[in-house]
Amino acid sequence: MDHLSHLPPPLIIEILSRLDDSADLARCRVVSRTLDGLSCEVRSVHLQCSFDRYARSRSPEAPPAITPFKAIFNGLVGHAAVVESVRIGVEKPLRAVSSDDMEDESDDLYLTDVKFVGEWLPKVSQRLRSVSISDFWVQSxxxxxxxxxxISSYCHGLLELEVKNAWLSVDGLNPMPMLTSLTLEFVRLDDEDLNxxxxxxPSLQVLKLLGVGGLIDPRIHLLKLKTCHWTVSNAPVSLTIVAPNLVNLKLKCVKPRALVIEAPLLSDFHLTLEKANDFVMKEFCSLKTLWLESTNLCNLLCTFRFGKTITNLKVDSPRWAQSVEMTKFSLEELFKTFPNASSLTLGSGAWSELEMCRGEEDLEVGSVMKGLKEVSAYLMLPDIERTLSIIFFLLKKCTSLSDVEFLVHRDVDSSVVSSLVSRCVAHCSRVRWRWGMWKEGMKDSWVSDGVQSVYPGCLQV
Known part of the structure; x- marks a missing residue:
């Protein structure tokens, strides 16, 4: 700390501003008079309550003078001269704490408490540009x-707002024309609240509604919205999105009664759902990237009668759907719906559905993706001969293919993988082969210079 104190003040302020947790800033203030004086120039206050701190505060052996979490935060805010960013919350492990472990009236971590927020917000609201509050669900x-x-009463220049794990009311909400980004995660709202x-x-460009409960027939109508990430609960609802400037949409739902999307500029669409009884979408003339994930891919593909603009396509089906008695999607349907795709990614569930087709006659399709250049797939290899028949068929039908990427599940025996690699490389030398491994919950790993180090005995590629 002594060495840090001798640095130029602007550099010290820059270093202190980069501290992700303001608890470290409070420690710096204690050990150095210079740091204490300069810390007031830091423009952000970020404080997270750790699980360890929560556990110590409730331990019978806890020191009687332990400083309350809210008091520490108020002290940090009160010391700062200019604050542009505030982030306060609890760590993720605290989400697992049950109500049985809490006193009914506890509010020490009730962070969306109006009384608590009203203590610090007026002091910093004038220059505030970003606010994030991640509440403690058991108490909120x-x-x-x-x-x-x-917040709407005090923060007239706020640009970004994020609230998590809370039951929110919109009573008395004032217009915030400067706000461009809003994230609501694991919160409870009603339809009239969303309206x-x-x-x-009105100026929102980024909207994220992640696990928002209480909605029945929600409607998003935002003229300036460009990016939307909406994860809907399992309740059967009717969803409507009207956003003339929307470019990127990630929508996850289960069985909506109806799905209406009006977004003529949409270019990147990630859709996850089981099925929609009334699926209404105007043609997306600008759509280039599409990611479809469904337990019933076959029926969902039939819905996309405007797939000719798609160049980057990803499809997948949850693994558990393989046991469900329903029509499996086919290459014929895929080629017919998206004839102009240049890049295709098949998730492990989608590839497994292909392998469950009746026989070779299912691969004799009339349609083809003539411009397909790249194929990626996640393989389980339950039957290597069936896997190879599909691979060889793709190479035969899609003559423009130049890059083929396969990730094999980590639990597959290395000798089986070695056989797959050797036979693929020997079958077709015109493409660039790339191999890797995958497993649920782990990051994909690629082999850039060959596969011998990962799967001994394989050919170099």
Whole structure:
């Protein structure tokens, strides 16, 4: 710390500003008078309550003078001269704490409490540009908070707002024309609340609604929205999105009663759903990248009658869907729906559905992706001969293929993988082969210069 104190003040401020946890900033203030004086120039206050701190505060052996989490945060905010960013919350492990472990009236980590927020927000609201509050669900789920109204009353220049793990009210919510990014994650809202969000945040360009409960027939109508990430609960709802400037959409739902999307500029669409009884979408003339994930890919593909613009295609089916009695999707349907795709990625579930086709006659298709240049697939290899028949068929039908990438599940025996690699390389030398490994919950790993180091005995590629 002594060496740090001798640095130029602007550099010290820059270093202190890069601390991800302001608890470290508080420690710096204690050990150095210079750091204490300069710390007030830091423009961000970020404080997370760790699981260790939570456990110590409730331990019978806890020191009687342990400083409350909220008091530490208020001290940091009160010391700062200019604050542009505030992030306060609890660590993810605290989500697993049950209500049985809590006193009914505890509010020490109830962070969307209007009384608590009202203590620090007015002090920093003038220059504030970003606010993130990640509440403690056990203490917040049964208390309806009007924190949105409070924030809208004070923060007229706010650009980014994020609230997690809370029951929110929009009573008294004021328009925030400067706000461009809103994230609501694991919060409870009603349909009329979402309508108020549409009205009060007209300049939103980024909207993320992740696990928002309480909605029945939600409607998003935002004229300036460009990016939307919407994860809907399992309840059967009717979803409507009207966004004339939307470019990127990631939508995850299960069985919506109806799905209506009006987004003429959409170019990147990631859709995850089981099925929709009334699937209405106007043609997406600008759509280039499409990611489809469904337990019923065959029926979903039939819905996309405007797939000719797609150049980058990814499809997958949850593994558990393989045991469900339903029509499996086929290469014929895939080629017919997306004839102009140049890049195709098949997830492990989608490839497994191909391998469950009746026989070679299912591969004799009339349609083809003439411009297909890249293929990636995630393989389980339950039957190497069946896998090879599909690979060789793709090479035969798609003559423009130049890059083929396969990731094999880590649990597959190396001798089986060696056989697959050797036979593929020997069968076709015109393509660039690339191999790797995958497993659920782990990062994909690629072999850039060959496969012998990973699968001994394989040919170099």
């Amino acid at each position: 789920c049964w208390r309806r908070s009007e924190v949105l109204s409070l 108020k969000v549409n009205d009060c945040f």
